[in-house]
Amino acid sequence: MSSLNDEQWERFEARGYLHLGRVADTAAMTALKRRIDDIMLGTAPVDYSRTMMQLDVVEGREGPGPQTRGHKGATLNYRKIQDLEFDELFLAYMRNPLFRSICARVYGRDEPVACFRAMFMNKPAGRGHNLTWHQDRWTDLDRDPLVTVWTALDPATVENGCVKIIPGSHKWGLVNPDSPSGFLDPGQVDEWIQKVEPVYLELDEGEVVLLHNWLLHSSGTNHTDLPRRAFSVCYMHAATESARGNEFSIIFGAGALAPGSA
Secondary structure (H helix, E strand, O other), rough: OOOOOOHHHHHHHHEEEEEEEOOOOHHHHHHHHHHHHHHOOOOOOOHHHOOEEEOOOOOOOOOOOOEOOOOOOOOOOEEEEHHHOHHHHHHHHOOOOHHHHHHHHHHHHOOOOOEEEEEEEEEEEOOOOOOOEEEOOOOOOOOOOOOOEEEEOOEOOOOOOEEEEEHHHHHHOOOOOOOOOOOOOHHHHHHHHOOOOOEEEEEOOEEEEEEEEEOEEEEEOOOOOEEEEEEEEEEEEEOOOEEOOOOOOOOOOOOOOOOOOO
């Protein structure tokens, strides 16, 4: 599948999410999993000085470690790793023709598209943290990114903390527009989450889901003996400007990032 049909677009626009199935073969997914393990273990050919990394647990600290650039030790217990658009394997996956087609429909056929973040997300075996209800948005940007492509590198289940969403909640607008991160406070959770029954996005390994960034979502703890790994890419219009002066790599269109340019 290289594009979505009108019926699929209607479902996405109505619900704020759409299952895309598998978009890459087994060999490609195996290579991505091997590469992210190598990155965590410090043996991958990446520039760690520009790679944002966060440990799931840090001794003497309650909750995850800080999100800072640089390798933090050879362990498979990282929670997040960002800047993966600078890795040639992950960049090639991000440029799947289906993802290009989706971005063209959302942002315009001839418009350049950038990556806000290309991020590995991990709930290590028997670990992981509850991620409370929120919308994906960032107030330092002059316009909101609209779509995220979320790929399960391992099976995502209720038991291992899969994402859960409120279908159609992207149509509610910004629930908490003054929040710099889009997280709901406890009162807002009680008010908004009771409107619709949450849906658990259980996925097989290699399956992909398209998400609207305003879709309310959360995730739980991993209660199994296997990790729950995923690769999440937020695509945005390349003309987006950051009040902090952050720059973003172009993925589709003129000036696109060249493989191996880290």
